[in-house]
Amino acid sequence: MFTGIVEELGTIAEVLDQGDAIRLTVQAETVLEGTGLGDSISVNGCCLTVSELGEDRWTADLMQETLDKTSLRGVAPGNRVNLERAVTVDKRLGGHIVQGHVDGVGEVLSRTPSEHWDVVEISLPGDLDRYLVDKGSITVDGVSLTVVEVREDSFTVSLIPETLARTTLGSRRVGDLVNLEADVIAKHVEKLLGAYAPNRTPTSTHTPDSDEEE
Template identity: 85%
Template sequence: MFTGIVEELGTIAEVTDQGDAIRLTVEASTVLEGTVLGDSISVNGCCLTVSALDEGRWTADLMQETLDKTSLRGAAPGDRVNLERAVTVDKRLGGHIVQGHVDGVGEIVSRSPSEHWDVVEISLPIHLSRYLVDKGSITVDGVSLTLVEVHDASFTVSLIPETLARTTLGSRRVGDLVNLEADVIAKHVEKLLGGYLPTSTPTANDEEE
């Protein structure tokens, strides 16, 4: 589990194509402190398992499912990525509960810079819209953000100077793809309430149609 508070910006050093998978090697420093093989590190919001460690870099294996469902399918050497180690029980939950399980990929639709922050609009896969509410939480490329406005097919967030300086969201341009994760609590509530909500049954007229 993660909090959506990025610890550092890493750099992709190598991408090794294995056909139906890739090996991703990332240069980093902070997230390697205390890290051992098998630990989890979030890369742009995607939970990856450390499979190899070297001086100043670490490697993870990405299967086809990850490539199909996240923006990491377009990863290339030199790309900057948001990194966060899995949270421990003695740490403050600075953002919100983040699983590192990407729900969908959005696209930067627009950026509106102001003197002290940027307002960014991001497209939203239609199946995720029901989990988003104004002033609720969303994870964008591993960054915990507060939603400003939610629309059927997009949403907006305001990025403060700290977020612009310390994450990749400061350099994302219109058209760039980003990983999205909805608040897991909303998904659990939906499933729990599903057993109490009425279900529609076909009527005679429906069957005739």
């Protein structure tokens, strides 16, 4: 589990194409402290397992499912990525409960800069809009953010200077793809109440209602 508070900006050092998988090596410092083989690190919001460790880098194996469902399929050496170690029980939950399980990929539609913050609009896959509410939580590329406004097929967030400086969201441009994870509490509530709702089939994270209209 993660909190959506990015600890460090890492750099993709190597991408080894294995056909139906890749081995991803990331150069980092902070997230290597206290990390061992088999531990979890969030990369742009995607939970990956450490398979190799070096002095200033670590490696993970990404299977086809990860490549199909996340923006990590497009990473290349030199790219910066948001990194966070799995949270421990003695840490403050500064963001919200994040699993590192990407629900969908959105596209940056617009950026509106202000003197002290940027308002960013991101497209929203149709099966995720039911989980978002104004002033609710959303994870974008591993960053815990507050939803400003939910629109018909998109949503907006405001990025403060700290977020702009310490995460990749400061450099995301219109057209860039970002990993999205909805609030897990909303998904659990939907499934629990689904059995009692008339004319509605309970859903899971991976099997949205095919006949549901928003």
